[in-house]
Amino acid sequence: MTKRNVAIFAAAFAFLAALVFAEEVRLLAFGWIFFVGRTFPQASINWEALATAAIVAVVTLCAVDLFSRSILRAIPLDEEKSRPRWHFRWSVYLTLTPTALFVVAYASIALARHVGWLITSP
Numbered sequence: 764m765t766k767r768n769v770a771i772f773a774a775a776f777a778f779l780a781a782l783v784f785a786e787e788v789r790l791l792a793f794g795w796i797f798f799v800g801r802t803f804p805q806a807s808i809n810w811e812a813l814a815t816a817a818i819v820a821v822v823t824l825c826a827v828d829l830f831s832r833s834i835l836r837a838i839p840l841d842e843e844k845s846r847p848r849w850h851f852r853w854s855v856y857l858t859l860t861p862t863a864l865f866v867v868a869y870a871s872i873a874l875a876r877h878v879g880w881l882i883t884s885p
Contacts, residue, residue: 787881820858826853 781788832849840846 790881791878824854824858827857831857 828849828851831854835847835849
């Protein structure tokens with residue numbers, strides 16, 4: 764199969780699936796808007812938890828930066844090579860990457876759970 768045939772097949776399959784599961788697709792795509800509209804006025808911000816999260820994030824970032832700089836200083840070098848400099852943005856990347864992976868994993872689990880609820884709901 765060529766790429767064009769695969770694309771046509773995928774588009775036809777998506778169209779047929781949308782026809783069969785029209786209500787489920789609509790709820791999955793736009794149902795969250797109604798949920799947010801109902802629950803947003805009832806939400807409140809937990810300022811203590813937000814402050815704790817910010818403090819933990821800053822302390823973690825500082826710890827990663829200090830640890831990485833010490834690791835880089837511990838690497839033995841030849842006399843003719845200059846020691847590379849550790850950049851703070853590398854520490855930011857090292858801190859944010861596992862956080863982003865956690866958020867993506869948590870969101871995929873939530874999506875699978877909600878799709879399961881949609882499939883089993885009357």
